[in-house]
Amino acid sequence: MRPVFAFLLLGLLCACQLNNANVNPESEDDIDNDFAEFDDDFVEASYDNSATAENADSSKGLGGSVVSKEKVDAPVKRTVDNDDDDDGLVENDDEFEHFQDEEEFEGYDAGDTMEPPIDQKTEPKLKIPNIPLHFRTHWDSYWMEMIMVAGLLAYFANFFAGKAKNARLAQLWFSTHKALLDENFALVGDDGKVENENPGLIKESESLYTLWCSGRTCCEGMLVELKMIKRQDLVSLVAGLMRPQLDQAHIKIELSRGLMDTFVFAVGSKKTITKVFKEYTDLTKFCSLVAKPEERYNVPSGFGVLSEIPEATSAILESRVITALNKYQSYIDYLHISDQFSGQVQQEEGSTLKQPETKAVLLAGFNLPKHAEMETIKPLLLLIFYLMERLKTYRMSKEGKSKADKNRLRVEEEFLKSTHAARAEAAAQRREDKRKQEKERVLAEDDPEKQRRWELKEQKRQAKKNAPKMKRLAVKSL
Numbered sequence: 001m002r003p004v005f006a007f008l009l010l011g012l013l014c015a016c017q018l019n020n021a022n023v024n025p026e027s028e029d030d031i032d033n034d035f036a037e038f039d040d041d042f043v044e045a046s047y048d049n050s051a052t053a054e055n056a057d058s059s060k061g062l063g064g065s066v067v068s069k070e071k072v073d074a075p076v077k078r079t080v081d082n083d084d085d086d087d088g089l090v091e092n093d094d095e096f097e098h099f100q101d102e103e104e105f106e107g108y109d110a111g112d113t114m115e116p117p118i119d120q121k122t123e124p125k126l127k128i129p130n131i132p133l134h135f136r137t138h139w140d141s142y143w144m145e146m147i148m149v150a151g152l153l154a155y156f157a158n159f160f161a162g163k164a165k166n167a168r169l170a171q172l173w174f175s176t177h178k179a180l181l182d183e184n185f186a187l188v189g190d191d192g193k194v195e196n197e198n199p200g201l202i203k204e205s206e207s208l209y210t211l212w213c214s215g216r217t218c219c220e221g222m223l224v225e226l227k228m229i230k231r232q233d234l235v236s237l238v239a240g241l242m243r244p245q246l247d248q249a250h251i252k253i254e255l256s257r258g259l260m261d262t263f264v265f266a267v268g269s270k271k272t273i274t275k276v277f278k279e280y281t282d283l284t285k286f287c288s289l290v291a292k293p294e295e296r297y298n299v300p301s302g303f304g305v306l307s308e309i310p311e312a313t314s315a316i317l318e319s320r321v322i323t324a325l326n327k328y329q330s331y332i333d334y335l336h337i338s339d340q341f342s343g344q345v346q347q348e349e350g351s352t353l354k355q356p357e358t359k360a361v362l363l364a365g366f367n368l369p370k371h372a373e374m375e376t377i378k379p380l381l382l383l384i385f386y387l388m389e390r391l392k393t394y395r396m397s398k399e400g401k402s403k404a405d406k407n408r409l410r411v412e413e414e415f416l417k418s419t420h421a422a423r424a425e426a427a428a429q430r431r432e433d434k435r436k437q438e439k440e441r442v443l444a445e446d447d448p449e450k451q452r453r454w455e456l457k458e459q460k461r462q463a464k465k466n467a468p469k470m471k472r473l474a475v476k477s478l
Contacts, residue, residue: 155234162231163206169247169368170209170226174201176374177381184385185222186215206232218388219362220254226368247368248333251384255360260339260391262404263312266305267293267325268334272365273304281356282340285411298322300329308407309400316390324383331377333365337391340408355415362387 181188189199190212201209207228214221228247230236264286266273277283286308290296293305297317303325307313316337325332341363342356366380396404416423435458442454 158234158237159232162233162237165231166207166228167203169228169371170201172371172374173226173249173368174211176378180378180381181213184216185213188213190214201226206230218256218259218392220256222254223252225250225252249366249368251362251364251366253362253384253388255362255388255391257360260337260360261312261394261396262339262401262408263396264306264308264338264340265313265316266334266336266338267299267303267317268332268336268365270302270304272334273306276334276336277306279344280336281342281345282338282358283336284345285414286338286340286407300326302329309396309404311400312394312396315394315396316387320386321383324379328377328380331367331369331380333367334363335387336361336363337387338363355412362391 178188188211189201201211204210207230209226209228211224211226212221213224216222226247226249229240229245264282266276266283266287268276273289277287277289283306287306288308290305290307290313293299293303294301297305297313299305299317299322305313305317339360340358341361342358346356362384364380364384366377368374369376439454439458442451445451
């Protein structure tokens with residue numbers, strides 16, 4: 001019995017082995033291919049789909065036209081076996097399923113975007129908003145524009161009117177004094193050209209006219225500046241209501257060199273004298289304000305006097321001049337005579353290493369009257385000519401001359417002290433430049449011995465410069 005039982009058991013094992021070989025046939029290609037299991041799944045899915053299609057066709061052929069919706073819409077589920085014993089479920093969803101998802105189109109209502117059908121029989125209702133018009137028919141809306149246009153018209157009208165009035169005043173002054181100017185000067189109204197094409201006033205601006213005269217003894221020439229009120233400027237006119245201004249004629253005469261003695265003098269209204277005393281260098285450095293000039297020099301009340309040499313001031317303010325000052329007090333602004341005139345005070349005097357150039361001048365300023373009274377100031381020009389002749393003949397005493405020389409020496413010493421540091425720096429810079437030039441000249445030569453001597457000389461100079469300074473004391477022996 002035992003051999004028979006062993007034979008049956010061996011036969012049963014062989015049959016099981018053959019059955020496994022038919023169910024799971026594996027080849028070497030399947031073992032090497034990592035995607036073999038997916039290929040099997042694909043074949044199985046294709047088989048299932050083809051079977052479903054055949055069943056559907058057969059059902060139609062049999063007369064059944066209704067197909068179960070659950071079978072059609074049901075997704076195909078496949079199970080994938082992994083080597084790591086992890087089961088995964090892969091679903092083949094419908095590709096248009098996202099259109100049925102409500103969260104995909106959240107906030108979007110397709111029905112709202114659709115326009116309702118338009119009824120052709122009824123007229124559409126138009127809603128007109130209440131928009132204000134930009135242009136109104138009332139003139140009250142343009143009051144700002146009207147003010148601006150009126151201001152522009154007033155400005156331009158004042159410009160042309162003021163310009164014409166200044167031109168008339170300047171021409172009236174020139175025509176009034178032309179005969180007197182022709183008698184005293186060979187050339188009146190020189191414009192700087194070889195041939196004087198347009199003799200007369202030169203218009204510098206709408207409120208400034210100039211006149212140059214030359215060809216007379218005692219002077220190099222005379223410059224007349226007619227400074228009018230800026231009538232062409234409406235803003236200046238409004239400002240003039242708070243600070244009244246007057247039309248003025250400023251005369252500047254450059255006297256011949258050596259014509260007058262050395263002194264500085266000025267007389268005029270107290271307001272103008274105080275102003276020019278601070279502005280002009282010669283008056284600031286040489287003159288002093290005279291106390292009570294009415295009692296000392298008999299000048300009109302309201303006039304001030306700046307004097308350097310008292311005797312020269314007394315000689316200028318003689319009886320004829322005092323009479324003219326009293327008679328034309330309202331028209332005379334100032335009279336300024338100086339042999340040290342250098343212009344206005346410089347703000348930075350330490351920057352200049354040389355004293356400013358000075359010259360002898362006679363300056364005068366007169367207020368101009370109205371049109372009808374222009375003839376009344378004609379004698380003032382005669383006063384200028386008289387002062388020129390007076391300066392030509394007047395000579396100071398020895399004491400006055402000595403005092404004037406001391407004043408000029410004092411001013412020069414003050415200038416040298418104020419510019420000492422600047423001049424010392426300039427001198428050091430000149431010496432340094434000179435040494436650099438000498439060094440370049442020595443190095444340019446091909447003489448080593450000469451270069452060695454120059455270097456020794458420079459070393460001695462530097463050692464002497466850097467050596468401490470010692471003071472020698474003399475001690476008396478007992």
